[in-house]
Amino acid sequence: MNRNTIAIKIKSIYRDLNDRQKKIADFIIENPDAVMHGTISTISDTLGIADSTFFRFIQKLGYAGIQEFKIALAKPGESNNNPSIYEHVQSSDDELTIARTVFDSNIKALQDTKDLLNADSFKKASKILNAAHSVYFFGISGSGVIAYDAYHKFLRAPIKSEFNFDYHIQLMMASKLTENDCAIIISHSGLTKETIQLAKIVKENGGKIIVITSYSLSELAKYADVCFISTSEEIQYRSEALSSRITQLSILDSLYVAYMFNNEEKANESLKKIRKAITNVKSKPDI
Structure with a gap:
């Protein structure tokens, strides 16, 4: 710290x-x-x-x-820059400068999120996932895209994974969670009414909740058994909500890798089945 x-x-x-x-x-x-x-x-x-x-x-x-x-x-840390001051893209910038600014913004967001990582939170989240019979991913709009990416990732893991873009189906899925299941809920603001309603339903049914948000005091965070904070940098034409995607994905990647290592034997067997199924439909190069 x-x-x-x-x-x-x-x-x-x-x-x-x-x-x-x-x-x-x-x-x-x-x-x-x-x-x-x-x-x-x-x-x-x-x-x-x-x-x-x-x-x-x-x-x-x-x-x-x-x-x-x-x-x-x-302790001054690696950067003394005030995180509320962002480097904006200028109208006179060429394409390479714009690209570098976007990259710098992403790098800073990742570093800031990394600085906030907590060992106890990761241990608790890993314990929840390791004990879960299934993991459900929830997110609305842009957060739904992140949830889908996580679902796609966890399909390789030896745990039943569920996701659907349709909100009404998400509500039905949330109602079926039990104390043996885990919900990973993603929302940049932590204020989305639909997402909060999903968390309420999961909590009422005894399911465990891992929340990924940028606001630790948000309404959604109150329902979390474990809450991860994803920071972001806002630059012109790209809001914090959009730029938080890369940090959210990194947190989810970390949870996935930790789960696979904690369940190594079953994870390797699951990966073999996935790779075999995918390999059979890939076209072979002409010789």
């Missing part, structure tokens, strides 16, 4: 903070040295808040206390 990670964490919760909490968040981002060298009392006095309010905000970021928070704040 370092200063850059703290800034990324703040970004992931900022939208859902109240005005007082946003005031604290802004102060930390704009005055990291003052926070690092101050006490809870001096910082709280400066902000005009109670000591307990500042302490609860630190806990919301995932830190046990002020000392742990200051240690992280003291």
Whole structure:
């Protein structure tokens, strides 16, 4: 954990903070040295808040206390750039410059998401998947494309996988989950009503839920047994929702690879069957 990670964490919760909490968040981002060298009392006095309010905000970021928070704040990290400042494509840029800007944006999003990865979350998610009889993927619109990619990937795994683009069918699928099943639900905003309804149904039926979102305090995240945060960089003509795809895919890739390694013998047998079926329909090159 370092200063850059703290800034990324703040970004992931900022939208859902109240005005007082946003005031604290802004102060930390704009005055990291003052926070690092101050006490809870001096910082709280400066902000005009109670000591307990500042302490609860630190806990919301995932830190046990002020000392742990200051240690992280003291580490500059690989990048000192404020994650709320993006490099925009300029009208004078040529095609190669535009391409490099897009690549840089994706690389930064991946690095920021990597910095937020939590060992406990991956262990818990792996435990859920390893124990599950089946895994269902849910997502609406653009998130549905990500869910479909994950479904396509997990078809190679020795676990029953389900997905459908039709929302009504997703609702029916969600109603059939049991405590022996896992739902992986994807939503950049975590506010999509349809996705939240799916999570409610899964939870009511006892299914385990892994959520992938960009907002850890979102309504959807509240239903998660495990929540992964996918950060993203917005550039001109490409919203955060679109650019979060690459980080969402990377989290899903990680879950897939971990599952395959945890179930290596069955995974190898499943891959053999898949490869044999696909090989039989591939055209052979002319000799």
